[in-house]
Amino acid sequence: MGDAFDLAAGWLQEHLLLPLLYLLGLMQWEDVSYGWALFAVYGAVQVAITFAVCMPLERWRPVERWPDTRAVTVDVLYTVISRVGVLPLFTFVLFYHAQVALNGFLADHGFVPPTLERLLPFLLDQPVLTFIIYAIILDCADYWRHRLSHMFRWWWALHSLHHAQRQMTFWSDDRNHVLDDLIAALWFGAIALAIGVPPLQFPLLVLLLRFLESLSHANARVWFGTAGERLLISPRFHRAHHGLLAAGQRSCNYGAVLPWWDMLFGTADFGRDYVATGDPTGEEALASGSYFAQQWAGLRRFAAAFARAGRSPIG
Amino acid sequence: MQIPRAVGLALWLLLLSALPAAASGLAFIINSGGASISLVDMSSLKEMGRIPLLREPHHCALSPDGKSLLVGDTVGNEMLFFDPLTAALQKRMPVPDPYQLGFSPNGKFLVVNGLARNQVDVYNAASMQLLKRFPIASMPSHLDYAPDSSRVFVSLQGSDSMVAIDLNRLTVAWTAKVGKTPAGVLWHNGKVLVADMGTDYVAVVDPADGHVTERIHTGKGAHNLFVSPDHKVIWVNNRVGGTTTSLDASTLAPIRSYAIAGGPDDIAFAPDGKLWITRRFAEKVAVLDPKTGEYETVDVGRSPHGLFLSPKGIAAASVAAR
Ligand SMILES: [Zn+2]
Ligand SMILES: [Zn+2]
Numbered sequence: 001m002g003d004a005f006d007l008a009a010g011w012l013q014e015h016l017l018l019p020l021l022y023l024l025g026l027m028q029w030e031d032v033s034y035g036w037a038l039f040a041v042y043g044a045v046q047v048a049i050t051f052a053v054c055m056p057l058e059r060w061r062p063v064e065r066w067p068d069t070r071a072v073t074v075d076v077l078y079t080v081i082s083r084v085g086v087l088p089l090f091t092f093v094l095f096y097h098a099q100v101a102l103n104g105f106l107a108d109h110g111f112v113p114p115t116l117e118r119l120l121p122f123l124l125d126q127p128v129l130t131f132i133i134y135a136i137i138l139d140c141a142d143y144w145r146h147r148l149s150h151m152f153r154w155w156w157a158l159h160s161l162h163h164a165q166r167q168m169t170f171w172s173d174d175r176n177h178v179l180d181d182l183i184a185a186l187w188f189g190a191i192a193l194a195i196g197v198p199p200l201q202f203p204l205l206v207l208l209l210r211f212l213e214s215l216s217h218a219n220a221r222v223w224f225g226t227a228g229e230r231l232l233i234s235p236r237f238h239r240a241h242h243g244l245l246a247a248g249q250r251s252c253n254y255g256a257v258l259p260w261w262d263m264l265f266g267t268a269d270f271g272r273d274y275v276a277t278g279d280p281t282g283e284e285a286l287a288s289g290s291y292f293a294q295q296w297a298g299l300r301r302f303a304a305a306f307a308r309a310g311r312s313p314i315g
Numbered sequence: 316m317q318i319p320r321a322v323g324l325a326l327w328l329l330l331l332s333a334l335p336a337a338a339s340g341l342a343f344i345i346n347s348g349g350a351s352i353s354l355v356d357m358s359s360l361k362e363m364g365r366i367p368l369l370r371e372p373h374h375c376a377l378s379p380d381g382k383s384l385l386v387g388d389t390v391g392n393e394m395l396f397f398d399p400l401t402a403a404l405q406k407r408m409p410v411p412d413p414y415q416l417g418f419s420p421n422g423k424f425l426v427v428n429g430l431a432r433n434q435v436d437v438y439n440a441a442s443m444q445l446l447k448r449f450p451i452a453s454m455p456s457h458l459d460y461a462p463d464s465s466r467v468f469v470s471l472q473g474s475d476s477m478v479a480i481d482l483n484r485l486t487v488a489w490t491a492k493v494g495k496t497p498a499g500v501l502w503h504n505g506k507v508l509v510a511d512m513g514t515d516y517v518a519v520v521d522p523a524d525g526h527v528t529e530r531i532h533t534g535k536g537a538h539n540l541f542v543s544p545d546h547k548v549i550w551v552n553n554r555v556g557g558t559t560t561s562l563d564a565s566t567l568a569p570i571r572s573y574a575i576a577g578g579p580d581d582i583a584f585a586p587d588g589k590l591w592i593t594r595r596f597a598e599k600v601a602v603l604d605p606k607t608g609e610y611e612t613v614d615v616g617r618s619p620h621g622l623f624l625s626p627k628g629i630a631a632a633s634v635a636a637r
Pocket of ligand 1 (some may be wrong): 146150159162163290
């Protein structure tokens, strides 16, 4: 199956991107454009599969029914921008030179970024196992990033955009402020320097993880059973995190794919049953505004939170 | 891929005397996107096994003694050493961002280009000791040497230039504008040829000062170029045009153009006269018969880039069983 997607990306590269780069005099980026083509094709497949599975689920066992679903449309836009790679491409271009300078600087000082395989040599012939271990570590790191984004007032000003949605669906996963996405990219970059980049040759596994993240936002009465809930994050579990009472600094269920970190660090709540979502403390523009209205409101609140933090010692 | 010329020639003569007309042996195809090496049986054109690497390998070079095939894993920051006859792993060594690599003709130097960190590293080939690191912007990609090993020429894909490094003094001899997006580099008859990916020609450069003396039109996105083992033909892969062009090595006049779709990149020459060409975006290798213009296809992994043919090689049973 992966081969067909790869070849689709290859076709896109050969017949669309290369001629375009050639025309624009940007041929030095041809390797990057192929990477992006792969990302975009797998992203489109992710969206398609998620839609094919989650749409019937939401029809079959909806938690909520809404007379008007206009607020969902903007989440579709968020999903397309991030999964088909407009946003990742933007961050890549923005950080390319900084990254090259940093790589060069580190190499000059004798630092070769490690990989798990070099630390644990038994992994050398086990790329799939290595990928899974990286995925577990990165999921833990993401738990802490998410938890911190609720703790700091300036960060919450950005992340509250994700929570503002009262009509939460499987489209809501990528609903984030661009600055929040940027911080996430830097967070990931810092971890990559410490433990290396995970093996990226398993786009189907990445697809599965991203599918689970989307599914966890679905407007569907779906849970994995008492034991299953403690293995993987279900729509029921993540909905509790999006609950009206959980918005803000004292929340629960911060995990993305694995509930283990919530269980380990005392933030798991398996008791809440399909609660209503949204952030009553936020402003209306974050919930029902257009894409730009939401981004602007987030930025404004971010700046205000910073100004406040400057005046009082407690962030 | 850069085989030191003396070793390449010796190997070639050896093969001419020993081999039957049909190719047999072992091909190493480096899948940059799949982070693996495909081992291909050269006679059946079937992939026999895949060696998993760390992250993103691109190119390889045969050591001057012919006993090790060095494969650079860029994102994995690792150099791997393989037995070119059996594909057995000899050792692994941390090396930052080894993109293109090549040994000098006299076997004394190994130059490693770090495309993603704007650096060119010169190593002592025997000890693998780093002699000097040159910070050079931007995107140092391909390289070739003067036959007396006094200089290495590196194309800067992210700028419009090429740099010449004096290997005896370990200094930059010159940096010169040679085109739009310089890629493949080849020393040929006292000149340096540079394929220009941003245009449709190969620039002929004076190795003394980097002055462009002539431009040979080959095809859109001229990316990489190689000289045939008999030194009679120069082969140019045109990335955007999807063609491979042959040039008369003595006059540089175009001979013929072959349609090779899927982003043709590196070339290796088989003893039977066929060309093995990696097709980056098709996940395939084309085995081209230049006489007929027909090619056979080998299925490999994602984004095959560098390759190496080991006509006497036989993959060990353990590798083939993977
Ligand atoms: Zn949250
Ligand atoms: Zn969420």
